[in-house]
Amino acid sequence: MKILVVYYSMYGHIHCMAEAVAEGTKEVEGAEVEMYRVQETLPDEALQKMGALEAQKEFAHVPVCTVDKLAEADAIIFGTPTRYGNMCGQMRQFLDATGRLWTEGALVGKVGGVFTSSATQHGGQESTILSFHLTLLHLGMIIVGLPYSFQGQMRTDEITGGSPYGASTIAGGQGERMPSENELAAARFQGKHVAMITSKLAK
Numbered sequence: 001m002k003i004l005v006v007y008y009s010m011y012g013h014i015h016c017m018a019e020a021v022a023e024g025t026k027e028v029e030g031a032e033v034e035m036y037r038v039q040e041t042l043p044d045e046a047l048q049k050m051g052a053l054e055a056q057k058e059f060a061h062v063p064v065c066t067v068d069k070l071a072e073a074d075a076i077i078f079g080t081p082t083r084y085g086n087m088c089g090q091m092r093q094f095l096d097a098t099g100r101l102w103t104e105g106a107l108v109g110k111v112g113g114v115f116t117s118s119a120t121q122h123g124g125q126e127s128t129i130l131s132f133h134l135t136l137l138h139l140g141m142i143i144v145g146l147p148y149s150f151q152g153q154m155r156t157d158e159i160t161g162g163s164p165y166g167a168s169t170i171a172g173g174q175g176e177r178m179p180s181e182n183e184l185a186a187a188r189f190q191g192k193h194v195a196m197i198t199s200k201l202a203k
């Protein structure tokens with residue numbers, strides 16, 4: 001079974017979460033995972049002004065996804081930073097290129113999940129994931145979140161991302177906070193959970 005982790009990251013938080021999600025999938029026998037980023041759509045000048053050019057070098061080696069890759073997968077786990085409570089434009093543009101897959105029903109019955117990142121605790125993580133789910137449902141995918149069997153989402157002793165909708169991290173206003181151990185554990189859990197359900201469906 002082939003599982004894709006497809007993401008966009010501007011400053012590295014989602015990249016870091018994506019690696020943990022991929023790690024989690026590998027805990028399930030028979031899971032083969034491939035990581036892809038979606039095409040950057042902003043010009044270098046804008047990225048420079050946003051302080052993202054340097055950060056993006058760290059994951060420039062990750063291949064850019066094509067929509068055809070989606071059709072080859074059994075499960076796809078998407079990662080996007082929050083942009084005003086929604087997915088980022090780069091991801092939106094990528095998904096808007098899946099019209100042919102929609103026409104062909106190529107993603108119907110595949111498992112899908114979403115994880116995210118925002119600057120602030122209440123800056124739109126849940127709305128980002130839930131609104132992303134709409135697109136996955138239109139494509140006919142079976143949505144998998146982060147069940148409460150991941151107990152780490154119950155924590156109140158420290159600031160943490162993670163909700164029944166999916167793993168998440170809080171990056172801080174200046175991007176100064178990297179995913180915590182608990183948030184990475186949530187990402188690994190979601191990856192493993194998606195892989196386990198995909199494996200059951202394959203049987």
Ligand SMILES: Cc1cc2nc3c(=O)[nH]c(=O)nc-3n(C[C@H](O)[C@H](O)[C@H](O)COP(=O)(O)O)c2cc1C
Pocket residue numbers: 008009010011012013014015081082083084085086117118119120121122123124171175
């Ligand atoms: C145009 C723009 C809009 C953003 N909107 C929000 C927002 O609504 N809520 C929030 O908490 N953070 C917001 N952020 C912060 C990003 O979500 C944050 O930089 C990102 O999660 C970091 O992940 P990354 O390092 O993978 O890019 C926004 C950032 C940009 C550039």
